[in-house]
Amino acid sequence: MAEIADLRTRSVLTIGTVMLLTDLTARQIRYYEAQGLVQPARNAGNHRTYSLNNVNELLEIRSQMAEGFTLADVKRLKHPRHHEDSDAEVRQVLRDELLNQSRLNQSPDPGPAIGFRQSH
Numbered sequence: 492m493a494e495i496a497d498l499r500t501r502s503v504l505t506i507g508t509v510m511l512l513t514d515l516t517a518r519q520i521r522y523y524e525a526q527g528l529v530q531p532a533r534n535a536g537n538h539r540t541y542s543l544n545n546v547n548e549l550l551e552i553r554s555q556m557a558e559g560f561t562l563a564d565v566k567r568l569k570h571p572r573h574h575e576d577s578d579a580e581v582r583q584v585l586r587d588e589l590l591n592q593s594r595l596n597q598s599p600d601p602g603p604a605i606g607f608r609q610s611h
Contacts, residue, residue: 502532502540513549
């Protein structure tokens with residue numbers, strides 16, 4: 492007999508069934524998919540099929556949105572590692588820019604440009 496965990500990952504539910512189980516519209520479900528928050532499988536006819544794990548993910552998203560979380564918050568909660576990497580990259584870019592600004596402010600005045608006369 493298949494393990495319970497394996498059964499939860501089987502993608503056999505149609506979007507209509509998922510709509511009934513989650514109280515989400517088809518448009519919301521597809522939007523969350525487009526945002527990378529849920530990844531349904533595709534059957535031979537290229538129709539989305541959902542697993543019980545997908546239903547749980549959608550219920551969690553719905554709950555978080557109802558609690559006032561933004562979509563960005565939901566994404567950060569779902570993919571915290573990716574967000575940390577992004578923050579680290581942003582911090583590094585800011586550090587580099589501050590270092591460049593600091594160097595520019597510390598460079599000595601080059602004086603008058605060569606080849607130009609100063610007016611008196």
